[in-house]
Amino acid sequence: MVGDSRTQLVAAQLTRETLLALSKQLREPEWLQKRRLEAFDLYQQLPMPGPHLEEWRRTDLSGLALDSLTPYGQGMILEDELRRLIAFLKSLTGAPEGDRKEEWAGLLVQGSSGVLLQDQSEALKAQGVLFMDLRSAIREVPDLLQEYLMVRCIRPDEDKFRALHAAFLAGGTFLYVPRGVEIALPLISSVWIEGEGVAIFPHTLVVAESQSKVTLIEDHRSSGGEAQAFSAGAVELILGDGAHVRYISLGNWALNTWEVSTIRGILGRDATLHTLVASFGGNVVKVNVESILQGQGATSEMLGVFFGTGRQHFDFHTLQEHQSPHTTSDLLYKGALADRAYSVFAGLIRAHYGAQKTNAFQSNRNLILSDGARADSMPKLEIMANDLRCTHGASVSRIDEEYIFYLMSRGLTRIQAVHMIVDGFFSEVLDRLPLEGLREGLREEITKKMQGRGT
Amino acid sequence: MTADLIVRDLHVAVEEKVILKGVNLELKKGEIHALMGPNGSGKSTLANVLMGNPFYQVIKGEVLFKGEDLLSMSPDERARKGLFIAFQYPVSIPGVSFASFLRTAVSARRGYEKELMPISEFQKLVREKLGLLQLDPSILTRYVNDGFSGGEKKRAEILQLAMLEPEVAILDETDSGLDIDGVKVVAEGIQALYERSQGNLGILLITHYSRILKYIRPHTVHVMFDGRLVVSGGPDLAEELDARGYDWIREQYAVVTAEIQETGAVRRAGKVFWVQH
Numbered sequence: 001m002v003g004d005s006r007t008q009l010v011a012a013q014l015t016r017e018t019l020l021a022l023s024k025q026l027r028e029p030e031w032l033q034k035r036r037l038e039a040f041d042l043y044q045q046l047p048m049p050g051p052h053l054e055e056w057r058r059t060d061l062s063g064l065a066l067d068s069l070t071p072y073g074q075g076m077i078l079e080d081e082l083r084r085l086i087a088f089l090k091s092l093t094g095a096p097e098g099d100r101k102e103e104w105a106g107l108l109v110q111g112s113s114g115v116l117l118q119d120q121s122e123a124l125k126a127q128g129v130l131f132m133d134l135r136s137a138i139r140e141v142p143d144l145l146q147e148y149l150m151v152r153c154i155r156p157d158e159d160k161f162r163a164l165h166a167a168f169l170a171g172g173t174f175l176y177v178p179r180g181v182e183i184a185l186p187l188i189s190s191v192w193i194e195g196e197g198v199a200i201f202p203h204t205l206v207v208a209e210s211q212s213k214v215t216l217i218e219d220h221r222s223s224g225g226e227a228q229a230f231s232a233g234a235v236e237l238i239l240g241d242g243a244h245v246r247y248i249s250l251g252n253w254a255l256n257t258w259e260v261s262t263i264r265g266i267l268g269r270d271a272t273l274h275t276l277v278a279s280f281g282g283n284v285v286k287v288n289v290e291s292i293l294q295g296q297g298a299t300s301e302m303l304g305v306f307f308g309t310g311r312q313h314f315d316f317h318t319l320q321e322h323q324s325p326h327t328t329s330d331l332l333y334k335g336a337l338a339d340r341a342y343s344v345f346a347g348l349i350r351a352h353y354g355a356q357k358t359n360a361f362q363s364n365r366n367l368i369l370s371d372g373a374r375a376d377s378m379p380k381l382e383i384m385a386n387d388l389r390c391t392h393g394a395s396v397s398r399i400d401e402e403y404i405f406y407l408m409s410r411g412l413t414r415i416q417a418v419h420m421i422v423d424g425f426f427s428e429v430l431d432r433l434p435l436e437g438l439r440e441g442l443r444e445e446i447t448k449k450m451q452g453r454g455t
Numbered sequence: 456m457t458a459d460l461i462v463r464d465l466h467v468a469v470e471e472k473v474i475l476k477g478v479n480l481e482l483k484k485g486e487i488h489a490l491m492g493p494n495g496s497g498k499s500t501l502a503n504v505l506m507g508n509p510f511y512q513v514i515k516g517e518v519l520f521k522g523e524d525l526l527s528m529s530p531d532e533r534a535r536k537g538l539f540i541a542f543q544y545p546v547s548i549p550g551v552s553f554a555s556f557l558r559t560a561v562s563a564r565r566g567y568e569k570e571l572m573p574i575s576e577f578q579k580l581v582r583e584k585l586g587l588l589q590l591d592p593s594i595l596t597r598y599v600n601d602g603f604s605g606g607e608k609k610r611a612e613i614l615q616l617a618m619l620e621p622e623v624a625i626l627d628e629t630d631s632g633l634d635i636d637g638v639k640v641v642a643e644g645i646q647a648l649y650e651r652s653q654g655n656l657g658i659l660l661i662t663h664y665s666r667i668l669k670y671i672r673p674h675t676v677h678v679m680f681d682g683r684l685v686v687s688g689g690p691d692l693a694e695e696l697d698a699r700g701y702d703w704i705r706e707q708y709a710v711v712t713a714e715i716q717e718t719g720a721v722r723r724a725g726k727v728f729w730v731q732h
Binding site (some may be wrong): 400401402403405406407408409410411412413414416417420421423424425426427428 | 506507508509510529530531533534535539540542545546548549550551552555556559560563564598599615619
């Protein structure tokens with residue numbers, strides 16, 4: 001076994017005492033401990049979201065036994081599994097088998113909340129880039145953390161889960177890219193939940209200073225088991241003027257894992273943010289993905305792919321918030337639903353008064369593969385500007401039998417034909433990704449989901 | 456030698472409407488049969504039902520392909536056994552790469568079970584066939600039929616014929632919608648494939664016009680009318696139809712229909728015959 005034992009809090013629960021014990025154990029600075037306790041108070045005060053709120057009408061968390069979960073767990077992993085995980089992460093960059101380090105700029109692997117592996121190129125360090133787990137960041141660059149951590153982007157008082165996250169946040173990724181620094185190769189970070197009955201609170205903070213450029217791929221997975229596991233994550237992406245950030249979140253959780261997370265980007269003037277959220281695993285997964293186009297000329301591309309099987313439940317609430325003129329957002333979320341899987345997409349485009357010459361596009365396409373599967377799609381517009389281009393489209397459809405007949409008439413079995421059509425359905429999103437290894441990795445996930453079922 | 460494709464008294468309906476009312480046809484490998492007839496006579500229905508399009512319901516009759524019951528096979532089994540259709544209106548399938556589709560199809564036809572045909576072998580094969588049909592290799596990087604011009608769609612269908620090397624190919628109005636040059640390229644491609652097959656390819660060439668028959672000489676010409684094959688003859692029949700149109704068939708068919716209702720017997724009026732089963 002490899003791992004970090006410093007955060008082991010065996011059989012503790014999500015209480016104030018646990019929080020204090022943890023903070024002391026980590027010898028955290030006072031400001032952080034204070035923020036944690038404030039957030040915990042908020043967590044206790046704020047009501048549990050439920051069907052009385054529009055946002056939670058279709059996603060039921062009553063089955064989540066929050067009070068019986070242990071924060072962090074053990075953070076251990078079998079060496080075999082770690083090796084397999086690293087091989088997978090390497091494949092995302094397009095590197096062939098073997099150790100070709102130059103294919104990524106940095107690699108960070110964390111089990112529940114402890115660091116298992118950390119590796120980054122010397123060039124990266126020389127350029128002043130900081131890429132580390134959150135705990136190291138708190139130790140090494142406390143001023144930066146105090147300035148940014150849940151202050152400018154996501155705030156603890158927004159809802160109960162964000163408060164909970166702010167109280168217990170640990171693990172996750174801190175990435176700081178100085179002004180003008182461009183990193184060509186991707187940085188990869190993986191978070192792993194080991195064990196059952198565990199809750200984790202990974203926090204990702206990316207500060208990309210003006211004119212910088214970086215790609216961060218985050219992989220999320222869990223070991224599975226009978227009892228529940230839970231991740232309440234938050235991703236803050238802060239883009240200075242002219243910064244280019246590509247953020248990719250891979251949801252490969254085991255089926256016992258629930259997730260409630262927020263990914264939010266704040267874009268400065270002429271900044272460009274690309275996000276991709278790929279959800280294949282998990283039990284009930286709710287992710288809010290938001291782009292706040294604060295600076296004039298900012299651009300955000302928001303991509304999503306998901307594939308639900310069994311009784312999986314995915315909920316995506318997206319926000320394209322145009323606060324300034326000449327801003328552009330382009331959202332495309334595509335999902336396939338099989339068996340009794342259910343997906344919810346609620347996408348809001350909001351253009352503020354004065355956000356003239358805005359371009360906002362939103363498209364959500366869902367492919368239903370079984371009678372018991374369901375997809376709800378709810379586009380919503382709040383437009384206060386009067387000179388803008390805005391389109392949105394949503395569809396829920398089945399595979400066209402004509403497509404199947406055409407492919408079968410060439411000798412493909414029905415299963416092959418369906419697989420090819422589903423693959424093609426996702427191509428529209430995948431073809432937009434400039435990372436070949438990642439595209440292949442996603443195709444393999446789709447194949448696995450297809451093979452896991454009858455047709 | 457018995458024929459490779461035998462259609463006996465085939466009746467087919469689409470959503471309760473009977474389209475084919477007793478089709479009889481025999482085709483051997485190495486033969487080219489032209490199937491002509493006015494619009495709406497049932498030519499495309501025959502093509503689709505032979506390939507197993509689930510939209511059509513067989514209500515009576517049988518079809519043997521290489522001695523086996525074709526109608527009990529799924530479309531993919533039919534294809535793997537060597538039956539092919541070039542569609543009149545091929546569907547475009549967004550997102551599905553033409554190259555990977557072709558490679559999967561060729562692999563299925565050639566009996567690769569788990570793996571696909573090696574990529575180098577596939578590329579060699581496809582390059583050769585692309586040249587034959589004057590298709591730009593960039594077509595392989597596009598999605599299946601997506602954004603193809605009318606001519607590209609038809610040539611892409613024949614490219615699939617070339618790749619899959621079927622024993623019996625049904626070409627459903629492969630010449631329609633093309634200009635003279637387009638017809639020439641497609642027809643010459645088909646003719647070349649036919650010649651290369653050295654007697655191992657039978658073709659049922661469905662066409663509304665006779666111009667493609669200037670490039671591809673059929674051994675037999677059939678005329679379909681009101682869901683039946685009512686006239687069969689040699690290549691000269693196509694020329695006659697070209698010169699005279701279909702009206703004379705319509706008239707003779709009316710005579711036969713009237714008589715058969717009275718007597719229930721096998722009738723013939725001029726060239727039009729009808730065998731009551």
